[in-house]
Amino acid sequence: MASAVRRPVVLIVEDESLLRTSGAEMVAGAGFEVVEAGNAGEAIAVLEARADIPILFTDIQMPGSMDGLRPVRFVRDRWPPIKLVATSGRVPINEGDLPEGGVFIPKPSTAPTIAEPGRMSAVRRRVLPRVEALHLTFA
Numbered sequence: 001m002a003s004a005v006r007r008p009v010v011l012i013v014e015d016e017s018l019l020r021t022s023g024a025e026m027v028a029g030a031g032f033e034v035v036e037a038g039n040a041g042e043a044i045a046v047l048e049a050r051a052d053i054p055i056l057f058t059d060i061q062m063p064g065s066m067d068g069l070r071p072v073r074f075v076r077d078r079w080p081p082i083k084l085v086a087t088s089g090r091v092p093i094n095e096g097d098l099p100e101g102g103v104f105i106p107k108p109s110t111a112p113t114i115a116e117p118g119r120m121s122a123v124r125r126r127v128l129p130r131v132e133a134l135h136l137t138f139a
Helices: 017-029 040-049 070-078 119-138
Strands: 009-013 033-037 055-059 083-088 103-106
Touching (some): 009 017, 009 040, 017 055, 033 040, 055 070, 070 083
Parallel strands (some): 009 033, 009 055
16 A cells, blocks of 8 residues: 655744635645644744644734744744745845745735735745745755
């Protein structure tokens, strides 16, 4: 009996549930297993419970005590092998602001709306190739 091929796991951290769900569907459609968290605290709890997550895809601006780049730096310090992808439509970040190897992908608009025509296809074109490229660097 053949064993199932294990898909790489991406932890998506986004406080806006529609964006999180849409992102999860998009990343899963690219062949990744997806785990979701609504804030940095939930994400850290997931990472503490699971050792099989090689990619963290997180929004930068979220409610809670860990906002901005603090969660990204915390994950890099505690779990150095995890590849980091940060996104925001409101906070401008240079890739130099992220820990080494981190990637910043701006959201397509400053006031994202799922209903905007073509928005999700633009996200797919910009985000998924970067996530897939990160996977190739450690696969």
